[in-house]
Amino acid sequence: MKRKLKFLILIFSILTMCVLSSCKEDESRPTFPLSAEIFHSVAGKQVAFTALTHSAENWTWDFGDGNTSTEKNPVHVYEEGGYYVASLTASDGAGNSVAKEVNLAIELTPYALLTGDHTADGYNGKTWKLAASHSVNDKLVNSDASLSLMDEDIEYLPTGAFDLYLGLAEAYNDEFTFYYDGSYRQNTTDGSSFGGIVYAIVLQQLGLTTITKTGGEAVFGADAFALSTYTPKDNATFVFTESEDFSIPTIPPFATGVQPPGIPIVTYPGVMTIDFPGSTAFVGVRDFHRKVIVQEITDNSMRLIMFLTMSPDAIVSQDPLIALSTTAMILTFSVVN
Structure with a gap:
């Protein structure tokens, strides 16, 4: 009996020591703030x-x-x-x-890639400019369905082509900013814009611009491009469409169809486009045709197809003004950091 009592006392002592030890550990354990x-x-x-x-x-x-x-x-x-x-x-x-x-x-969707991270602190749109480095994908092409080369001897535009061959280095200066809410801003650092000479001549005749510089005679036998004065309008907007069948007036040899009143058109099926409806705003190249095709876009680069009218004979109506595209330019744009 005594042996059993001693054993119980020993067990009780051990348990007591364990409990006291646990309490001390709890008291010493830090309490972390939220x-x-x-x-x-x-x-x-x-x-x-x-x-x-x-x-x-x-x-x-x-x-x-x-x-x-x-x-x-x-x-x-x-x-x-x-x-x-x-x-x-x-x-x-x-x-x-x-x-x-x-x-x-x-x-990221193409629209998100175009307009940038609107959730970032200090977001101010995403700004692009024409890449002077160009690439093997940058070309002068016909405005036909296959976008065939305008000149078989010019497979692609070399680095600085608008400066070296046209003498229009200012073509690389303009900046184009797209915002997530659909607003749009242009920055012409020298007060002029780069575009087709036929369009610039028409605007100059209407008193809407002044041609400041021309180029292209050495390459094309006559001036084909021009710099002309341009002041971007406030509150410009753009419309981005991820996939559509885009039709544009073109010269008869390139046409895939006709639209009333008998205007030849070429249709590019299922393409991404950027448009500036009801506005004089444009991206890249200033011409009669402001709607462009987005051929490819990544976070840092995009390639656009822009249409030009390079012959006065392709203006088939003055009222309403209808100009048939004769040429397209495929150009790469880079993000301005």
């Missing part, structure tokens, strides 16, 4: 979010597209690609809260 960080991983349009928090008991997520969650580590699928700001608000039992956010680029 904090939160966000970890995320992206796969296509799906994003897995992880809340890295201390002392939090509740988690509220706003994914930036109108959807929310109260899970600690949610997975969210965005319906559309683009730029988003996802935010986390973590709170503790005492009602304290802390917020964090993260900027996301989800399967």
